[in-house]
Amino acid sequence: MRRALCETLNYFCNEPRDLVLLTGDLGFGTFEEFKLANPNRYINVGIMEQSLVNIAAGISSQGYLPVVYSIASFLTSRSYEQIKLNCGYNDLQMILIGAGGGLTYEKSGATHHSNEDFALMGTIPGMQLFCPSTPSQIKSIFGLILNNRTSAYIRIGKYGEPEFPNHSKVNKDTGLTEIRGTSASSKLIVSFGKSWNIFDLELSGYFLENSCDHININNLNGDSIEKLSEIITNYGTIFILEEHFEFGGLYEKLRKVHQNRESRIIRIGPSFNYQKLQVIDHKNGKSLGFGVKTIKELVESPN
Amino acid sequence: MVTEKDCFNIKKLIIDSATLGGEGHLSTALSEVEIIATLCQRHGVELNRDFESTLFILSKGHGALGLYATFLYFNLLRGDLPNEYNRVESKFKNHPNPHLIPQVIYGSGSLGNGIGFAAGIAKARKICKRVQDVYCLVGDGECNEGSVWEIAQFAVANNLDNLTVIVDNNNLQCVDRHSVLTGNLNLKVAFESFGWHATEINGNSLHEINTTLSLFKKIKNKPKVIIAKTISGFGTKTMLDDVVWHYKTPTIEERDQAVKELENHYL
Numbered sequence: 237m238r239r240a241l242c243e244t245l246n247y248f249c250n251e252p253r254d255l256v257l258l259t260g261d262l263g264f265g266t267f268e269e270f271k272l273a274n275p276n277r278y279i280n281v282g283i284m285e286q287s288l289v290n291i292a293a294g295i296s297s298q299g300y301l302p303v304v305y306s307i308a309s310f311l312t313s314r315s316y317e318q319i320k321l322n323c324g325y326n327d328l329q330m331i332l333i334g335a336g337g338g339l340t341y342e343k344s345g346a347t348h349h350s351n352e353d354f355a356l357m358g359t360i361p362g363m364q365l366f367c368p369s370t371p372s373q374i375k376s377i378f379g380l381i382l383n384n385r386t387s388a389y390i391r392i393g394k395y396g397e398p399e400f401p402n403h404s405k406v407n408k409d410t411g412l413t414e415i416r417g418t419s420a421s422s423k424l425i426v427s428f429g430k431s432w433n434i435f436d437l438e439l440s441g442y443f444l445e446n447s448c449d450h451i452n453i454n455n456l457n458g459d460s461i462e463k464l465s466e467i468i469t470n471y472g473t474i475f476i477l478e479e480h481f482e483f484g485g486l487y488e489k490l491r492k493v494h495q496n497r498e499s500r501i502i503r504i505g506p507s508f509n510y511q512k513l514q515v516i517d518h519k520n521g522k523s524l525g526f527g528v529k530t531i532k533e534l535v536e537s538p539n
Numbered sequence: 540m541v542t543e544k545d546c547f548n549i550k551k552l553i554i555d556s557a558t559l560g561g562e563g564h565l566s567t568a569l570s571e572v573e574i575i576a577t578l579c580q581r582h583g584v585e586l587n588r589d590f591e592s593t594l595f596i597l598s599k600g601h602g603a604l605g606l607y608a609t610f611l612y613f614n615l616l617r618g619d620l621p622n623e624y625n626r627v628e629s630k631f632k633n634h635p636n637p638h639l640i641p642q643v644i645y646g647s648g649s650l651g652n653g654i655g656f657a658a659g660i661a662k663a664r665k666i667c668k669r670v671q672d673v674y675c676l677v678g679d680g681e682c683n684e685g686s687v688w689e690i691a692q693f694a695v696a697n698n699l700d701n702l703t704v705i706v707d708n709n710n711l712q713c714v715d716r717h718s719v720l721t722g723n724l725n726l727k728v729a730f731e732s733f734g735w736h737a738t739e740i741n742g743n744s745l746h747e748i749n750t751t752l753s754l755f756k757k758i759k760n761k762p763k764v765i766i767a768k769t770i771s772g773f774g775t776k777t778m779l780d781d782v783v784w785h786y787k788t789p790t791i792e793e794r795d796q797a798v799k800e801l802e803n804h805y806l
Contacts, residue, residue, distance in 0.1 A: 256666070276666045282696070284689035287655040291693065294659020297590050297644075298667065318652060326637060326646050326656075 237393045237430075238266045240371035241333065244378050245270050245303060249277070252382055253301040260288045260306040262335065267305075285314040292330045293322035301329060301382075307341070308334025308350035308391055316356050323387035324360045330387050331378075332357075337367065337391030338431065338479025339506060346510040353391060354456055355484020362386035365456040367429030369413065370399045373454055376408045393430045400432075400452070410463050411454040423448040424471040426464065428478035428486040448475070456489060465493040473500045481508050541576045541745050545612065547805035549576060550774050551798055552608040552620055558794040560625030562633050566771035566784040568605035570709040570743070571676060574767055575606060577748045578674055579613035586615060587642045593671045594660060596645050598653025599678035599707065600634040606643065607631055615642055651684025653677070654704060658690045661702035661762075672701050680712035682726060688733070694762035695734035703755055704735075704764045707742065709771040711782050730764045742767025775800040 246269055249255050256277045257270055271278040277300075281288050285306055292302035304311065311334050312319070322328045334353055341348035357363050364386060366377045374392070381388040400406065405414040415432060425448050432452045449471070453464055468474050468490065476487040487503040494501060549572050557563025575595070579586055582593050587610075597606050604624065610616040623629040630639035634648035647653040657675035664671065681687060694702055706726055710717045718724075730737040736758045740747040748767070755763045772778030775797040777789075789797060 256663070279662065279697075281693055282689075284686070284693070286651075286686045287658075287689040287693060290652050290655025290686065290690075291659035291662060294656040294661070295663040295666075296659075297656070298660055298663035298669070299590075300663055300666070317649060318655075321646070321649055321652055322656070 237368065237371045237374065237397050238263070238335065238395055240374045241392060242266055242269055244375045246273065247375065248378055248382065249274055253299065255303050256292075256295050256300045257303045257305065258288055258292050258295070259304075260285050260310065262307060263305055285310050286318050289315045289318035289322055289330075289332075293318075293326060293328040296322075296328040296330050301331065303331045303333060305333045305335065307348065308337040308353050309341075309348055312350060312353040312356050312389070319357070319387075320360055323363060328387075329385060331381060332387065332389045334389065334391045336394055338429070340393050340479075349506075349510075350391070351479060351481045351506045352484065353389070354480055357389040358456065358484050360387070364388035366390045366411070367454055367456075368392060369427075369429050369432055369452050369454045371397055372399055373411075377411075377454070380409075391429065397430050398433060410460045411457075412460060412464060412467075413452045413454075414450075415452055416448075416450040418447055418449055421447045421449045422472040423475070424468060424473070425450045425475045425477060426468065426486065426490070427452045428476070428480070429454055431477050431479050453486065456486060461489050461493070465490060468494065468499065468501075469497065471499060473502065475502050475504055477504045480505055540749055541573070541580045543745075543805040545576060546572055546745070546774065547801050549605075549608045549612045550801055550805075552612065553604055554775075554789065554794055554797050554801075555621040556604060556608065556624040556631075558789045558791065559621045560623075560631075560633075561788050562625040563604055563788060564601040564633065564785060565604075565778055565787070565789070566711055566781070567599065567602045567678065567707065567709065568608070569775065569778065570769040570771045570773055571599075571602050571605045571707050572609060573743050573745050573769075573773075574676060574705055574707065574748055575609040576613070577745060577752065579609055579615060581749070581752065583613070584615060587644050590644070591669065591671070594644055594657070594673050596647070596653045596657040596660075596673065596675040597635060597643065598647055598657070598675050599650065599681050600647030600653070602676065602678070602707070603631075603633055603635045603643075606635060607640075610642060616640065650678070650681040651686035654681075654687055654690045655693075657704070658694050658697075658699060658702055661694070661699040662697055664701055665697065665699070670701075672703060675702070675704050677704060677706055678712075679706055679708040679710065679717040679726065680720075682706065682717075682724075683712075683720065691730060691733040691735065698760050699762045700759050702762045703752070704762070705742075706764060706766050707769055708766050709742075709769045709780075711771045711780070711785065713785055714782065716782070727764075727766045730766070734761060736761050736763045737766060738764075739766040739768060742769035743773045774804045 624631045635643035727737045778784045
């Protein structure tokens, strides 16, 4: 996904505004091509996330479009006030890239997890919220962002994320992708961003056996959430899969829309706890703190 | 050059506005006037005309009243400050709002951020080769914030000689003295240790401010900082160097007394 980010920055580097890439001393080896092509517009400020955003704001005021890159947990938590001040209050546009979002850095511990980034960024008026599900989505997301004048937050993963299966039906405007649809199922899985890929694990078998449909969404923006809300009314049980706490993410948004309906909306995601181990072990297909047993029980239970 | 009479008029406007508006951060508003007035006089209406002009960023947002009064006096702003300051419906809030007053450029109030914004402007101007300078006024209390020292590193690393920071070193914070809270931190030595060109001056001396700003134009390849040793409430006796005036609003009697003291000092 980071390679796709670099390709996207190279593609948009002069249109519609000149991009300036700022990093908080992260992205080793990721931005070499951009740096070579635009040496004056690549700035490593050092490890200073608060000032990273303040400096970007000053650069934005001079007509450039800053792209601010750091690890998601540091960028959104440590710089929250600066983002509120500069993007929210002073109305200075920038694109914030939170790398290694959710539980990407699962083994690094809670300091590196960002299960609250969308909750925080969602409090900034006008902030566009994106979580690309595959590397190829980054370019189309940038295209959408650049059509607006407000700031955007993009949570990305790291390297090696797969593309969707070939049969998937992608809608670039809404960011919704139908990964599996039977039209006959009463159960739907809604995955947020790259978390759709968790279905490569042991869970996929259970969902397949129980004929769950599967749709993915790559943003939390108004029109897309509205469209998704319409879709889920056709199902009796909806599983929300997201690497985020239960407030401020996809689950909470859909719960609000459907609070008076009979559908069961069940969240599958990290527990609200910084001390408990939260791991998705891709190699061995196991997860901790992600409620696997509960999922199995819920999927097998009647509506 | 700015005159003593100019300072009297601006400071009287500040005290009148704080008295009628019921709020003021008077100590800091009175200590910073000579600095802002000198910048206004040197750059005239080109100061903060738009984002491309020579810019002055008030990082210490609680000094808004001093900014308004000085900008009004030099015709960079218009308004009836005594009757509008700190009113609900007014543009003159007690921290500057760029959506209400475009000439303030940056909505500050949360300390330690305006200096980073100013450094970002200076860096962008290096990229696009725009020659206008950036000035940023920070408080000495604001220098408690770690983000100030982040920028102390960044500005040197990027050779931001188009950035001049002025520290209003009045040695008073909200409830205590800067020297007490920092263990007598020497701000000049601190900035120099990061690689800045630093000069310490009498920050209430119009001559010293003006001379230093002229000298700074010749300093290249490093950011510059003036440690302006000011006295809060300068020009009065009633409000002189007393921490209580960070919050206190003058009564009519205290206002009259302070204005008399200003007259005796300046006229």
